[in-house]
Amino acid sequence: MPYDLWYWPSIPGRGEFVRLVLEAGHIAYRDRAREEGEEALMKDLGARGPRGPYAPPYLVDGDFVIAQAPHICAWLAEKHQLASGDMATDLWLIQLQLTIADAVAEMHNVHHPVALMATYEEQKAEAARAAEGFRRDRIPKFLNYFERALDGRNWFAGSKWTYADLSLFQLVEGLRYAFPRRMAAIEKDVPHVAALRDRVAALPELHDYFASDRRIAFNEDGIFRHYPELDGD
C-alpha cells in the first residue's frame, strides 16, 4: 500500500522535505492533494479525530497518521532503513533536521513578520526590516552551523545521504531562490554546504523526480519567496 501524503498542492513548502525522502528512497506514495486538490486536503484534515494533525504535511498509512515534517522524515528513515543505523548518529540527524525546520520557520517569518493571516503586501515595511537581520545574521549563522556539522565530509552521516542531507539541499535551494544576491555573497564561506547541495542535485535516485512535474517550483505563495526588495549583498 502506498503512503498518502497530504500537503498544500501548489507550493513546495514543508511538504517538500518529506517528498524528497519518499522520492530518493523510492518509497511508494500518493500525493493526495496534488491529485484531488486543496479542498480534498481541507476535508481530510477536518475529518481527522483527536489525534489528527495540527497542520499539513502529514503522512497516512492505513489507520496511522504522522505529522510535523522533521518527525515524518525521521520516522520514514527509521522504517525504510534510510538513517545511519548508528543510534547516536540517528539522534544527531534529528537535531539537524529540527534546526533546518527552525531555519524554515524563520524564513517564513521574514515575509510574514507581523500578521500570519495577512498577505506580504500588507506587511512590506515590517518584512523589509525582518529581512535585513535574517540576511545579515541568521542565514550565515545557520549555514555556518551546518558547515561545521559536515566537518569536511560528503554527507552528514558519512558514507551515504540521509534525510538531513536532502533537507539541507532544499534549504539551500530555497535560500538561493529567495535571496540570490545574499547567497552569492556568502556561499564561498560554506563550501561543504554548497558541495552537498550539488551532490544531492546530482543524485541518480532523484534524477527522474527533478525532471518530473512532481517537483514543485518555488513561488510567491510558499515559504521561500523571491521578493527582490528583500534581497541584498
Next chain:
Amino acid sequence: MPYDLWYWPSIPGRGEFVRLVLEAGHIAYRDRAREEGEEALMKDLGARGPRGPYAPPYLVDGDFVIAQAPHICAWLAEKHQLASGDMATDLWLIQLQLTIADAVAEMHNVHHPVALMATYEEQKAEAARAAEGFRRDRIPKFLNYFERALDGRNWFAGSKWTYADLSLFQLVEGLRYAFPRRMAAIEKDVPHVAALRDRVAALPELHDYFASDRRIAFNEDGIFRHYPELDGD
C-alpha cells in the same frame, strides 16, 4: 552520573520544558549554567565540536550530547520509561511536543517580530501588530488543537502524565503570564487544557521543585514576556 543540563541561567525559556521532565521524573541532573553562570555556558557551547548544538538547551551524558528541547524531552522519556510504551502513542506525543515548540517560537516572535538581535523596545510598533494576530487567531488555534487532542482525558496518553502534558502546562503558564487578559477570556473554551494545567501544578512529583528556587519565574528577558500593551481581551 547526573546529566548536565546547559541553558541560559536567568530565564525559563526552552530549558524549562526539559527541566520539568527531569524534575517530575526524578532524574538526577546538574543545571550547569545556573551553578557556573552564562560565561561557562558560552565557553562549553563554543568548545563543542562538529556535533555540538546549534543553541541551548542541550543535555550532556558523558560523550553524548543532545539538543533541541522537544528532542531532548522525547529522548529522556524513552530512556527513563516516561513515555506511553505504545509506539503509535509515543510518536503522537512527539507531534504534540513539536506543535508546542511551534507555539513557543510564535510566542517569541510576538515581541521580536522583525529583529531577533535587537530589543523589544526597538520594535514595539511591530510587536503590537504581531500581538494582535497572535492573540486573536493563534492562541485559540493552538489551544483548541490541544483541547481536541485531549479528547476529554486527564492526560494525553491516558492514565499517566508524559512530557507532553508537562510541556502543555508550561505553555499555558507562559501564555497566562504574557497575556492574562486574553487567557482569562478564552480559557473557558478549552476546559480540559485548563484542567490539565491544574493537574500538573498539583503533581506530587513536582511539589518540591515548584517550591524551590530551581524553578525560574517568567521575566522580560525570556520567551514568555508580560508587556501589558500587547495584551487585550
